[in-house]
Amino acid sequence: MSAVPHRLHLEGLPRRRAVNRAMEVLAWIAATIAVAILAIVVFSVAQKGWSELNLDLLTKSPIPFSLTNAPQGLANAFAGTLVIVALATAMALPVGILVAVYLNEFAPASVRNGVGIVLDVLNGVPAIVIGIFVFGLLVVGHGQSAFAGSFALSCLMLPLVARSTMEVLALVPNSLREAGLGLGIPQWRTTLSIVLPQTIGGIVTGTILAVARVAGETAPLLFTSSFVGTQTNWNPHHALQSIPVAIFELSESPDPKDHARAWAAAFVLLLFILLASLGGRWLATRSRRKLAAR
């Protein structure tokens, strides 16, 4: 230990400190860039859509080729997105939960890992591929419908819901499963009454994040639900307008007011996704902490 004082002056120490400092600064810059991109996007979207960002956007229907200054909005797109995303959630949620329950509670490890990889691959499939798949499956010969759009979005949601449910199921302590089984209660019953209720917070979170993810998907809806009228419609048998598709269409319009409306719609969508993600994450931390405390 007596040698230590002599070694306090290491050779090349200033250089090491400089490198350390440089790396720190680089990492800091990278992090700032990531935050800045989001800030710039939000800000410029808000700025460009500001003129059309009002209540009419949510309540009025669009007027095609309007020559007057009558107020118009994208009520049909907001209604359509609501219907399509709600239906997609209704389809993806039960299937996703069941997939996760099977994989985490009943399947042997080999199946769990195998299907887990399949879910990850499905998660990585480009939305447009899902879109064209559903187009071939449901639209050709039947025509477009919000149902078809919902089905396409539910394909995108399924792996997200299943994966996040698996994650929270894995956090439920095994001792609870053993407690049920030790009483001579069948495993499905223990899973349903003891294990699943523990995961509701996590499942809600995963679902919110999945909704946030698919609410902005455009490609699958272009194939499945894009030939639409301007009237607000809630019937999922018809093709319904949606916010992302409306943004896409308005951005191709020659009228600068349409552009502004597209930006305004984009801002609302962005805000929704942002809030949903934040809410979802907040719920996730809360339920994880609650589970971990046990």
Next chain:
Amino acid sequence: MSTTIEPTVKVETRRHPMPPREQLEKIFMIENLDAIYSGKPAVKGVTMEVYKNLVTAIIGPSGCGKSTYIRCLNRMNDLIPGFTQTGAIRYHGHDICSSDIDPVAVRRNIGMVFQRPNPFPKSIYDNVAWGLKVLGLKDNMDERVERALTQAALWDEVKDRQKASALSLSGGQQQRLCIARAIAVEPDVVLMDEPASALDPIATAAIEELMNSLKGEYTFVIVTHNMQQAARVADMTAFFSISRGDEGTRYGELIEYDATEKIFTAPSDQRTEDYVTGRFG
């Protein structure tokens, strides 16, 4: 740590004299049981009987397969991937290891209390009532719950707050709740895997007392690494130890099984004597 520690539990037997063994009904006949995790034997060649309405203790050093063994008795190990067992466990004459026996039915008769209290995240009342409800014992629910909680020596402490969360109870109370939950569904045998290892001496004494008072109705098998506890509660004691096989594999083995007095005062195997006198383990 300079203060002297007063013993809070007197090391003395609370047991009643045991009838001659020939007169006792055998509830389990375990024959040449091997328990294997992914090819590695954890316990080898166990042959012993468990007698009805007695407390049977399993003692031995850490890693000797006590828990593995007791979990074989109600097929709790089925849940562990890669687990296999050979040999026979005859429960009232039926081999519960055979494939045509449903493990759920086995566990319905042979309940289990675990090392760490694991109450359901439900109310105190529902912890006991849920199993009853699911298993179809729905008549006189309140009475059944009260009876189980009384038997587990918990009733007086919780009777005024049965709707409170079970997680608000202390560790010892939670463990007694788990015992109440286990005996509420009227099993034949209650397996206890180190039920007091996470508890303080007072809670431990309460659990030992309740085992002693309930053994007229149930048969208890208890794993413990607390030898004094075995001496206090058990009528019969089985000593397990670690043996070495070929190529340095280690596995648990039943060394000696006899009346508790005999095990603790005049063991016939040197390894048992070394263990109970504290020279080993």
